[in-house]
Structure formats: structure tokens, C-alpha cells
Amino acid sequence: MPRPSTDDGTPGSEIFDWWAPSGETPLDPVLVPAPRRSLERRGPDEPPTERLIFDGNSRSTVVLPYIPSAKASRTRPLRAWMLALPIDLAALLAPITWSQQYWKGTVTVALLTIGAFSIGGLYRARRHLSVLDELPSLYYRFLAATAAVAIVVAARHGSINYVDGFLRVAAISAVLILPARALSRAAVLLARRKRWVEHSAIILGGGPIAIELARLLRRYPQYGLRFAGFVDVPQTAHDKREMKPLIGEPEQLEELVRYTECDVVIIADIDCAESRLLRAVRAPGLKNTDLWMVPRLREFPGSTGSPDHIGAIPVVPLRQPTLSGPKWAIKRTTDIIFSSIALILLSPIMLVCAIGTRLEGGKGIIFRQQRIGRYGKPFDVMKFRSMRPVDDAESQTNWNIGHDPRVGPFGRFMRRTSLDELPQLWNILRGDMTVVGPRPERPYFVDRFSVDFPEYAMRHRVPVGLTGLAQVSGLRGDTPISDRARFDNYYIENWSLWLDVKVILRTVGEVFRGGGR
Structure with missing residues (x-):
């Protein structure tokens, strides 16, 4: 079967607002040639449509999940930290251009700060980007690194004037951290809104929260995710338009992640036994996939620091076992x-x-x-x-x-x-x-x-x-x-x-x- 065209408007098949009756899967189907047509012309709340295909003289429809475009496939390896980390490092090292006398201390502070940022999760993928949310954590870790180096500098040189000069240089780095982080976040948001960088996402569930999440991902590209479909248990009826496409069951999640080139799986109010859900998300094929979960008791904060959210729905990253690297x-x-x-x-x-x-x-x-x-x-x-x-x-x-x-x-x-x-x-x-x-x-x-x-x-x-x-x-x-x-x-x-x-x-x-x- 030829690879279906995607919603990037590639010629080769027509995209119809047509929902297929169940069980009509043709043998060796052929996609209908059609002029260029883009999904972007439809409303932002509308789910992806299915493809109308011909098998000889008979016409039928088949459920096909989202298949990433060539552009999306090229941007899969890109992550926000690839931009944020170099900009942060440049801001921390910039004071060397003013004074090279304290370059050893400045480099040490920069490396310790970058390490502290990494340990503190400041380079992890986030759906909601806000510099103000990150500000306390940024400066807390920077000041801790600066204080540690200042103690060593004071012990080695024993001169108050030398320590004072080092702290003045460190103050320049402190001033530059905020605009550096604002620049990297603005660049990431621009790339997301223009859909230059996006990652495929599957929602594991089919309840009201899952449906709302799918609507938000379709409507707001600034979250950097393109909705690929629902994966849910058979007893949950996906009979409404906003509950489609249903692309499989939890046992098929590993295969669907590979087929849709999925980078993110979000677990949201799925009516499924915990043992069944664990078997699905523990599959080896999900080791490089980000797992996020909507906490059931959303009214109660589950973590300190800067929580992440999509719209007003909190999402919590789930830690994946580190079995390689x-x-x-x-x-x-x-x-x-x-x-x-x-x-x-x-x-x-x-x-x-x-x-x-x-x-x-x-x-x-x-x-x-x-x-x-x-x-x-x-x-x-x-x-x-x-x-x-x-x-x-x-x-x-x-x-x-x-x-x-x-x-x-x-x-x-x-x-x-x-x-x-x-x-x-x-x-x-x-x-x-x-x-x-x-x-x-x-x-x-x-x-x-x-x-x-x-x-x-x-x-x-x-x-x-x-x-x-x-x-x-x-x-x-x-x-x-x-x-x-x-x-x-x-x-x-x-x-x-x-x-x-x-x-x-x-x-x-x-x-x-x-x-x-």
C-alpha cells in the first residue's frame, strides 16, 4: 500500500471530511489522485479526517492515524535544550570579554551553573514556556554555583579586592541570564507557532480530559505537539467527531508509537486497569518516548517548583527507566x-x-x-x-x-x-x-x-x-x-x-x- 499523503498538502491523495463505516478495509487500496489541498484550511478544532480510497471499481474509506510529514520527521531530533543550553553558556561566559583576569572562576561558575540547570530540570521539555516561572530556579542555582566558587577563590587568593572583582564579574552574568533565557524561549515559541518544529503526540485515554487535551493540541501549536490520535480501551465509545481518530488499543501502543513516529504519550483519564496500563507504557519501544500524565486529583498540587500544564490541565512527566546511555x-x-x-x-x-x-x-x-x-x-x-x-x-x-x-x-x-x-x-x-x-x-x-x-x-x-x-x-x-x-x-x-x-x-x-x- 502506498504511503498516504499527510496534511502538509502533498499532492497524491484527496482529503475528505468522511468517516468510515467499521470493517471496510480494502485490499491493496490505491489513493485517489487529487489537486493540492491542505488541512490548515479547516477549523482548528476539527480532528484529522480519514482518507477516501478506491480499490478497483469500489469506493471505501479506511481509518488511518496521523502520519508525520517529511518536515516533521526532519525536526524529530530537535529539542529545546539544544538552543537554550548554548545561549545560557554564552551568557555565563560573556563577562570574559570585559575582564580576562577572572576567566578561570567565570568558566567554573558557568560549568557548575549549566550542570545545576540540567539536574534541576531546566533543560527538560516543557509544554508551557514561561521565563517568569523559571526565574526563581534559575537564580537560585546560579547563586549557589557562584557562592561555591567564591569560597574557593577567597581561600586561594585571600584578597578581598580579588574576591570583590570576581563577584562584580559574576554580577554581569547574573544580569545576562534573564535576557538569554527569554531569547531562547521566544525562539522556541516562534518555531512552534510556525510549526517549524513539532512532535507527534498520542493521547492514551478517551474521557473528557483526554478530549479537551486533543482540542488544545489541535488549536494551539505553541505547545509543540501535533495530535496523532487516541489510544483507548474498547469499552469507551469513540462515536463523536471530537473523539476521533481512535487508532488502537493499549496493547498496540508500542507499534503505534513506531508507526506515527510518536515522541510524546499523554495518559489522561483512561478507563483501564493499572496492570494493563503499566504493560503498555513499559514496552521497550517507548524507551525514547516522553511519558506525561494528567494527575487524577488535579486540584491538589503534586510537586514543588514550576509545574507544567497544557491550557489549564496540569501534566506531570513520568520518569522512564535509564537502561542505556x-x-x-x-x-x-x-x-x-x-x-x-x-x-x-x-x-x-x-x-x-x-x-x-x-x-x-x-x-x-x-x-x-x-x-x-x-x-x-x-x-x-x-x-x-x-x-x-x-x-x-x-x-x-x-x-x-x-x-x-x-x-x-x-x-x-x-x-x-x-x-x-x-x-x-x-x-x-x-x-x-x-x-x-x-x-x-x-x-x-x-x-x-x-x-x-x-x-x-x-x-x-x-x-x-x-x-x-x-x-x-x-x-x-x-x-x-x-x-x-x-x-x-x-x-x-x-x-x-x-x-x-x-x-x-x-x-x-x-x-x-x-x-x-
Whole structure:
């Protein structure tokens, strides 16, 4: 099927105000040749129309969601911070042209301020742009960076005159920040209003708030979004003109995001179970998509700082798990460094464990067992053997051997102190595992738990770990699988390097306390 023309007026198909009867999808349809016609001539509140197509001698209509124009596709990678950050940096460095005596301090203040702006969310995408809303946060972070550098300058130079000169130069930067930010925001608003830069948006829902949001996005281009369609559950009837186009159901969201080249998904009053909604928005295809949500209790402020809104409807950005990028590369680098150093430093302890295992249970010091890693990929995990199973089937399907009489005193000691898991440092070095992550499980139990608990399979978005948040929270052995899955998914969705450090410190405490299985 040829790619339909879009509302940019590209010749090749006529656009009709015609709503299709359900079920009429022709085979291998051909778009009707027609003169140039643009959607911009219709009223701003009207939803996108469907295309009238011919299949041989029969005429039919088919529901087609918004397809971005070539211009929209070219502007997809553009973000507001690409303009705001260089202008902010130029304003902060501009005082060097007046006085080069304090250039080191000026550069340091500029870099610290840009970092503080980034951490504070001042370069995140916003729908409502207002310099006055951002003003307190801008100057609070700039003054904090300036104060920190001024303390260092005073300590190094010890001259009041030098510090006074540095602060005078910093005052010039303070004056320039406001017009710099106003300039970048004005440029972004102009580009949005002229539709030079716009991003496709899907609304997940179909209630009154969702309909109002769609109307606002169609009518006001300054929000930088072009409405692509509703995604909703079948029980919500989209029978009115303002409730169209309905382009799919929540289970199809990942495919629709790819098809419409969607950059933003807004969740608004959808009549859907939370588990179903979570499965839809957690799909891997949405990892580069901005997720926004209309809070249900809109009358109560949900956050401090400068809230965002579309019209008078508040929208809250939802944090996406950081499963790639520089931070994730740092995590892998620290895994390699940590496992290498740990294998060297802990080699005497591992030697004692190997000797004890050999004396208590005979040959076969290392026990290998298949586990499921990231994206469902199987691998062989290595542990010190604490008992000898009857056969491979028993080792793959026996849930907990902590109280098995075949576990000897030394094996029970290793399990209680988690020393039996030290060989997994080699799995970490190889890349099968990470230091902190969900607990690796056997294929039999992964299949079983994934059926009983839908959130369990979502744990495998990241590599499995030697230790994890669920384990240090007491969820080991015979504990509810649903609780483990919740803790593991909480770790994934709130992951940070500092969270890894906290889990490692708590793991050390568990080892010395003997809180293993």
C-alpha cells in the first residue's frame, strides 16, 4: 500500500471530511489522485479526517492515524535544550570579554551553573514556556554555583579586592541570564507557532480530559505537539467527531508509537486497569518516548517548583527507566572493575570455601546451573556446591534447599553468609550478570512465575545481579514472588548509581549479620 499523503498538502491523495463505516478495509487500496489541498484550511478544532480510497471499481474509506510529514520527521531530533543550553553558556561566559583576569572562576561558575540547570530540570521539555516561572530556579542555582566558587577563590587568593572583582564579574552574568533565557524561549515559541518544529503526540485515554487535551493540541501549536490520535480501551465509545481518530488499543501502543513516529504519550483519564496500563507504557519501544500524565486529583498540587500544564490541565512527566546511555555504560565499567578487584581480594576466602566444599562433599566444587538473564537469554551461573542434587531435573525444579538434610554444616554456613555465590563474580566479569540487579532464576520458575505474576517478566529488562534491592529487603527464600517482582521493578524504574551503592552497602551488612538463606 502506498504511503498516504499527510496534511502538509502533498499532492497524491484527496482529503475528505468522511468517516468510515467499521470493517471496510480494502485490499491493496490505491489513493485517489487529487489537486493540492491542505488541512490548515479547516477549523482548528476539527480532528484529522480519514482518507477516501478506491480499490478497483469500489469506493471505501479506511481509518488511518496521523502520519508525520517529511518536515516533521526532519525536526524529530530537535529539542529545546539544544538552543537554550548554548545561549545560557554564552551568557555565563560573556563577562570574559570585559575582564580576562577572572576567566578561570567565570568558566567554573558557568560549568557548575549549566550542570545545576540540567539536574534541576531546566533543560527538560516543557509544554508551557514561561521565563517568569523559571526565574526563581534559575537564580537560585546560579547563586549557589557562584557562592561555591567564591569560597574557593577567597581561600586561594585571600584578597578581598580579588574576591570583590570576581563577584562584580559574576554580577554581569547574573544580569545576562534573564535576557538569554527569554531569547531562547521566544525562539522556541516562534518555531512552534510556525510549526517549524513539532512532535507527534498520542493521547492514551478517551474521557473528557483526554478530549479537551486533543482540542488544545489541535488549536494551539505553541505547545509543540501535533495530535496523532487516541489510544483507548474498547469499552469507551469513540462515536463523536471530537473523539476521533481512535487508532488502537493499549496493547498496540508500542507499534503505534513506531508507526506515527510518536515522541510524546499523554495518559489522561483512561478507563483501564493499572496492570494493563503499566504493560503498555513499559514496552521497550517507548524507551525514547516522553511519558506525561494528567494527575487524577488535579486540584491538589503534586510537586514543588514550576509545574507544567497544557491550557489549564496540569501534566506531570513520568520518569522512564535509564537502561542505556552514559550512566549505564558507567555501571558496566564499575562491574568490570569491581569484579576484577573482588576476585583478587577475595581469592583467599574463595580458596577456603573451595577446600571446605571439597572436604564436606567430595569432588565437584563448582556447581553450574542454567539461569535466565537479560531479555530472557539463558546462561550458566556458577556457585560453590552446598549439596549434591539427585539429578539435573531436581536442581532445576526444587525451589528451596535451605532446610534440606543433605546440606552439611559448611554448606549451610556458606548459604547463610552468601559465600556460595562468590564464583558469580566471574559471571559478572563475563557480562552475564551485574553486581546489583534482580535475582537470577531458573527457566522453569521464570516461566511459571511469569504466568502467575505478569510483572515478573518485566524484571528481565536489565541484567540479573549478584545482589539486589529485593534480597537486601528480606525477600529471599520462601517469600512472596509478587513482592520480589515489585521490588525488582521499583529498582529498575528508579535506578541510579547511588541506589547501587546503597544496595551494596546493605548487602555487606547482610553478609556480616548472616542474613542469607
